[in-house]
Amino acid sequence: MSNPALNYRLRQFITDFAELLTKESAEPIVLEQGSQLLKQLIEHDDWLPDAFAQPHPDRYQQYLLHVDSAQRFSIVSFVWGAGQKTPIHDHRTWGLIGMLRGSELSQHYQRSVNQSLIPIGPAHQLQVGQVETVSPSTQDIHQVSNAYSDQTSISIHVYGANIGAVKRATYQPDGTEKSFISGYSNTLLPNIWDLSKEPATS
Amino acid sequence: MSNPALNYRLRQFITDFAELLTKESAEPIVLEQGSQLLKQLIEHDDWLPDAFAQPHPDRYQQYLLHVDSAQRFSIVSFVWGAGQKTPIHDHRTWGLIGMLRGSELSQHYQRSVNQSLIPIGPAHQLQVGQVETVSPSTQDIHQVSNAYSDQTSISIHVYGANIGAVKRATYQPDGTEKSFISGYSNTLLPNIWDLSKEPATS
Ligand SMILES: [Fe+3]
Ligand SMILES: [Fe+3]
Ligand SMILES: [Mg+2]
Numbered sequence: 001m002s003n004p005a006l007n008y009r010l011r012q013f014i015t016d017f018a019e020l021l022t023k024e025s026a027e028p029i030v031l032e033q034g035s036q037l038l039k040q041l042i043e044h045d046d047w048l049p050d051a052f053a054q055p056h057p058d059r060y061q062q063y064l065l066h067v068d069s070a071q072r073f074s075i076v077s078f079v080w081g082a083g084q085k086t087p088i089h090d091h092r093t094w095g096l097i098g099m100l101r102g103s104e105l106s107q108h109y110q111r112s113v114n115q116s117l118i119p120i121g122p123a124h125q126l127q128v129g130q131v132e133t134v135s136p137s138t139q140d141i142h143q144v145s146n147a148y149s150d151q152t153s154i155s156i157h158v159y160g161a162n163i164g165a166v167k168r169a170t171y172q173p174d175g176t177e178k179s180f181i182s183g184y185s186n187t188l189l190p191n192i193w194d195l196s197k198e199p200a201t202s
Numbered sequence: 203m204s205n206p207a208l209n210y211r212l213r214q215f216i217t218d219f220a221e222l223l224t225k226e227s228a229e230p231i232v233l234e235q236g237s238q239l240l241k242q243l244i245e246h247d248d249w250l251p252d253a254f255a256q257p258h259p260d261r262y263q264q265y266l267l268h269v270d271s272a273q274r275f276s277i278v279s280f281v282w283g284a285g286q287k288t289p290i291h292d293h294r295t296w297g298l299i300g301m302l303r304g305s306e307l308s309q310h311y312q313r314s315v316n317q318s319l320i321p322i323g324p325a326h327q328l329q330v331g332q333v334e335t336v337s338p339s340t341q342d343i344h345q346v347s348n349a350y351s352d353q354t355s356i357s358i359h360v361y362g363a364n365i366g367a368v369k370r371a372t373y374q375p376d377g378t379e380k381s382f383i384s385g386y387s388n389t390l391l392p393n394i395w396d397l398s399k400e401p402a403t404s
Contacts, residue, residue: 018271
């Protein structure tokens with residue numbers, strides 16, 4: 001499914017996203033224009049190196065693809081094995097979620113007066129090519145699950161920080177918080193910067 | 203020689219370098235302040251992951267460590283096996299070279315009136331902890347060799363571009379140019395961004 005000659009897709013996305021964040025600091029604009037950039041990236045499912053698309057039998061994988069030098073943003077490939085899901089969790093920074101392969105369900109929650117978590121409407125399903133957002137200023141608490149019980153799904157996430165280093169929380173339905181730092185599943189990142197091995201495509 | 207708990211050294215260097223380039227655009231200031239940052243990084247030889255410190259029996263290695271999102275800079279670990287050397291070459295962007303381990307010799311050249319290359323003085327030797335610069339606006343053509351015929355040497359380089367993608371040249375002593383793009387020796391980069399596996403050191 002991947003081809004090193006197509007590394008320019010992710011490279012261009014990173015360059016464009018850095019330019020966006022240099023020009024715009026207002027979160028609504030970053031989310032709006034960032035969503036458009038992410039839609040362009042996930043329009044094609046031919047660029048994600050296979051090593052960053054592998055499910056794990058026991059747990060969903062979070063493969064870091066890139067962190068901005070100033071940690072203004074990070075890009076992560078989330079790989080959901082059949083039937084896998086996250087705990088209920090928050091992000092504490094803005095996030096963009098773009099569906100690359102398969103499909104996922106996202107259930108948002110809000111706090112009730114007694115601090116317990118109440119679902120906000122039904123879970124909604126993200127299809128290939130679609131992008132959704134999270135943000136502390138709108139909706140930041142959700143649970144994500146693979147929509148499929150028999151196949152892998154993959155979404156590409158962009159966050160307004162080095163997300164693997166952010167101190168945030170998982171939640172029980174009664175609202176009990178547990179502090180966590182997600183880290184990443186991978187110790188090696190893809191080198192998408194070597195143009196000597198590519199045709200002159202970008 | 204490496205310890206993942208010390209990833210914060212390279213991470214801090216990247217963050218500081220990005221901040222420098224956001225504040226300063228004048229090359230002499232970037233080279234002066236960037237040299238100070240690089241000196242701090244190479245003050246300790248305990249952070250370079252072993253995978254990016256391996257010599258190759260036949261040729262020097264160029265292990266990419268990081269590229270800035272906007273390709274404003276790149277960081278490369280150059281690993282010189284015993285007796286290895288580069289061809290005479292240029293860079294076409296500014297560069298900083300910091301000696302991490304061992305020692306290397308750098309011979310600079312200038313063009314004569316008939317275009318042939320003339321050495322500028324004798325080769326000078328870079329010792330652990332020292333930094334030198336290259337730049338199209340001062341001296342950009344040199345040849346680098348391991349100062350040792352019996353041990354590996356390693357220098358950390360910072361360039362004002364994604365150096366593996368820059369169209370530049372190697373030279374014969376008569377001045378004949380050959381176009382080249384160096385690329386990188388590695389297809390995977392170190393993930394230095396996972397703070398969940400580190401003590402709170404940074
Ligand atoms: Fe999430
Ligand atoms: Fe050089
Ligand atoms: Mg960057």
